[in-house]
Amino acid sequence: MDDFVRALGVCPPRSRDELYWSARVSLVRRQADLAAFERVFRGVFDDAVIVAPRRGAGPRGDSFVSLPASEGSPDGGGLPWATLPPVVGDAEEAGAERSVPERRPSGLAGLADRPFEELDAAQVAALGERLRAADWPSRRTRRARIGASGRRIALRPTLTRARRTGWEPVALVRSRPERRPRRVVLLCDVSQSMQAQATAYLHLMRAFATVADAEVFAFATTLTRLTVVLRHTSAVAAVERAGEIVTDRFGGTRIATNLRALLASHHGNAVRGAVVVIGSDGWDSDPPAELAAVLARLRRRAYRIIWMNPRAGVAGFAPQVGAMAAALPFCDRLVPAGTFDDLAQVAVEIAECARTRV
Known part of the structure; x- marks a missing residue:
C-alpha cells in the first residue's frame, strides 16, 4: 500500500486508465491475485470519474482538487475521484476486459517469408535494405x-x-x-532457372559490396564483376545498372566454366582466405566432374565455401542434381535461400562458419 501511495504522489492519475495501471503495478505481486484485483477495482471505480490534479492547491503544491462531500465519503472530499452517475455514451464500456496491446509485425516483416516470385520490384527493394544490417565475419x-x-x-x-x-x-x-573484416566473395546465378531470385540476389550482392569487404560476381554463361556497380548510393539505380551489364542474364548456366575463369583471372587472389558464397540451384550444363575438379582447387584456396540453394528450403529437398551432388563434398554449408528471411540467415551462417571449422 505504501508503494501505491507514493505512486499517487509522484504521478497523480488524470484518467481511470492511469489509476488502474498505477494500482496494478504497485499492488499486484502474483499472477494469481490479478483476478481478485480486477473484481475489486471494477466494484469500486466503475462509476468513478477521475478529476485532474491542480498544482499548488495543497501545502506541498501537488495535492488534488478539493471535492464536495459525497455519499460514503467520511472525510468530506479531497479524494481523486467523485461518485457520479454514469455518463451515457461513454467511450469506455463498463466491465470491458483490459488487455495489453498486441505487437504485430510490420509490413516488411510480413513479406520477408514470402517467395521472391510473389513480390514486386518495390517490395524487393525495400526488403533489400534490411540485408545491409547483417553482422559480417571478421578475422x-x-x-x-x-x-x-x-x-x-x-x-x-x-x-x-x-x-x-x-x-x-x-x-x-x-x-x-x-x-x-574477412573478405567475402559472392557468386550468384542469374540464369533462366534463377529468374525469380535474380533481383533479390542482386540486392544481396549490393549489401555485400557496400557493407563488407566483398567481391561480388554474377554468372550465367559468362562471369561479370559487379562490385563497383553495386556500390552506388541508390539501390534502384545500382540494380538497374547491374541488369544492363549482365548481358547473358536469364540464359544458360555454366558453373564450372565461370569458377575456372574466376580462378584464372587477376581477381582469383581475392578468394585466398575468403569466405566464398555460391548462390545457385545447381542446374549446370557443364559435366559434374568438371565442377568437382574446379571446386577442389577453390577449396584449397578459400577459407570456407557456402552454397545457398533456393530449393533447399522446400520440404523433401535432396541434392540429387548432378552438379549439386558433385559440389556438396567441397562445401562447408548448404543453406536455403528462397526468401528474404533465408538471405538474412545466410549472413548469420557466414559469420558462424567463419568462426569454426565445419
Whole structure:
C-alpha cells in the first residue's frame, strides 16, 4: 500500500486508465491475485470519474482538487475521484476486459517469408535494405591493440606508464589481437532457372559490396564483376545498372566454366582466405566432374565455401542434381535461400562458419 501511495504522489492519475495501471503495478505481486484485483477495482471505480490534479492547491503544491462531500465519503472530499452517475455514451464500456496491446509485425516483416516470385520490384527493394544490417565475419590479424580484456601484457606501454610510479609497474597495460573484416566473395546465378531470385540476389550482392569487404560476381554463361556497380548510393539505380551489364542474364548456366575463369583471372587472389558464397540451384550444363575438379582447387584456396540453394528450403529437398551432388563434398554449408528471411540467415551462417571449422 505504501508503494501505491507514493505512486499517487509522484504521478497523480488524470484518467481511470492511469489509476488502474498505477494500482496494478504497485499492488499486484502474483499472477494469481490479478483476478481478485480486477473484481475489486471494477466494484469500486466503475462509476468513478477521475478529476485532474491542480498544482499548488495543497501545502506541498501537488495535492488534488478539493471535492464536495459525497455519499460514503467520511472525510468530506479531497479524494481523486467523485461518485457520479454514469455518463451515457461513454467511450469506455463498463466491465470491458483490459488487455495489453498486441505487437504485430510490420509490413516488411510480413513479406520477408514470402517467395521472391510473389513480390514486386518495390517490395524487393525495400526488403533489400534490411540485408545491409547483417553482422559480417571478421578475422584475427597479427597486429595487437590496447584493450582491458586482453590476455597479454603490452610491455612497452607498461614501461611507459611505470615512469610515473618510480619505474614500478603498478598498472599493467594489456593488449588483444586486432580483428578486421574477412573478405567475402559472392557468386550468384542469374540464369533462366534463377529468374525469380535474380533481383533479390542482386540486392544481396549490393549489401555485400557496400557493407563488407566483398567481391561480388554474377554468372550465367559468362562471369561479370559487379562490385563497383553495386556500390552506388541508390539501390534502384545500382540494380538497374547491374541488369544492363549482365548481358547473358536469364540464359544458360555454366558453373564450372565461370569458377575456372574466376580462378584464372587477376581477381582469383581475392578468394585466398575468403569466405566464398555460391548462390545457385545447381542446374549446370557443364559435366559434374568438371565442377568437382574446379571446386577442389577453390577449396584449397578459400577459407570456407557456402552454397545457398533456393530449393533447399522446400520440404523433401535432396541434392540429387548432378552438379549439386558433385559440389556438396567441397562445401562447408548448404543453406536455403528462397526468401528474404533465408538471405538474412545466410549472413548469420557466414559469420558462424567463419568462426569454426565445419
